Amino acid sequence: MSAELSGSTALVTGGTSGIGRATAVTLAGLGAHVVLSGRDAGRGEQVVETIRAAGGKADFVAADLTDAASARALADRARELGGQVDVLVNNAGIFPTGPTADTAEADFDRVYATNVKAPYFLVAALAPDMAARGRGAIVNVSTMVATRGMAGMALYGSSKAAIELMTKAWAAEFGPSGVRVNAISPGPTRTEGTAAFGDGLDELASAGPAGRVAAPAEMAAAIAFLVTEASSFVQGAVLPVDGGRLAV
Numbered sequence: 001m002s003a004e005l006s007g008s009t010a011l012v013t014g015g016t017s018g019i020g021r022a023t024a025v026t027l028a029g030l031g032a033h034v035v036l037s038g039r040d041a042g043r044g045e046q047v048v049e050t051i052r053a054a055g056g057k058a059d060f061v062a063a064d065l066t067d068a069a070s071a072r073a074l075a076d077r078a079r080e081l082g083g084q085v086d087v088l089v090n091n092a093g094i095f096p097t098g099p100t101a102d103t104a105e106a107d108f109d110r111v112y113a114t115n116v117k118a119p120y121f122l123v124a125a126l127a128p129d130m131a132a133r134g135r136g137a138i139v140n141v142s143t144m145v146a147t148r149g150m151a152g153m154a155l156y157g158s159s160k161a162a163i164e165l166m167t168k169a170w171a172a173e174f175g176p177s178g179v180r181v182n183a184i185s186p187g188p189t190r191t192e193g194t195a196a197f198g199d200g201l202d203e204l205a206s207a208g209p210a211g212r213v214a215a216p217a218e219m220a221a222a223i224a225f226l227v228t229e230a231s232s233f234v235q236g237a238v239l240p241v242d243g244g245r246l247a248v
């Protein structure tokens with residue numbers, strides 16, 4: 001087993017499911033002490049057990065990420081558990097879809113709270129310490145619909161377009177201090193969160209060159225690339241991991 005992240009602590013939000021869980025397992029396999037967060041303690045503890053059973057190091061922190069206070073509290077707890085946080089993966093997200101005219105204001109606020117506000121204040125809480133140490137890596141999880149305009153995706157896609165711009169602005173802000181900030185832009189990926197889409201997920205995926213839905217581990221591999229030395233000169237990038245969908 002490679003131990004490239006040995007001695008590092010990685011905070012993975014939304015580590016209880018789908019892409020986040022695969023990322024937690026992958027980064028632990030690279031030697032990181034993984035602190036994974038989510039709301040569901042049962043699922044969180046299962047991921048911790050899986051990682052520990054494979055000889056890795058992991059802890060779960062229950063956190064409902066809705067605002068600056070919840071983000072700061074999670075950052076503090078991750079620092080307590082890991083000593084410091086070297087890697088942050090802003091993965092927790094929600095993706096309701098539907099006609100703009102039918103969107104309730106509360107749902108709009110919930111999407112922006114989870115997908116934009118919480119990651120913003122997590123970076124605010126953790127990136128300055130990384131910068132002071134002169135090293136760190138942050139990966140934000142976006143979506144291909146932050147780039148493609150698709151009916152029913154205005155709310156979700158715009159929240160992720162915000163995090164793509166923040167990725168670039170943070171690369172400018174923290175990059176000179178040795179903190180690399182990047183994003184991935186996943187295409188359709190089979191997770192608990194997309195189970196409700198049914199065949200719609202396969203239809204969405206069939207339009208791309210790969211012609212298939214991705215596995216969470218394929219997203220985790222791209223995230224692992226972006227937090228390790230293999231990507232040492234990659235900064236402020238949004239990497240499509242979408243089977244080529246954005247290219248065609």
Ligand code: NAP
Binds near residue numbers: 019040092095191
């Ligand atoms: P998922 O299976 O639904 O998992 C979402 C994760 O986010 C869960 O661990 C959930 O934890 C956490 N989460 C949601 N709301 C939260 C909140 N308020 N506070 C704390 N944690 C919260 O989703 P996924 O498909 O793996 O998606 C992960 C990320 O990839 C999201 O940002 C999504 O937008 C992005 N993405 C996914 C796809 C895809 O096709 N799957 C494509 C493009 C982008 P708990 O349930 O434990 O709270």
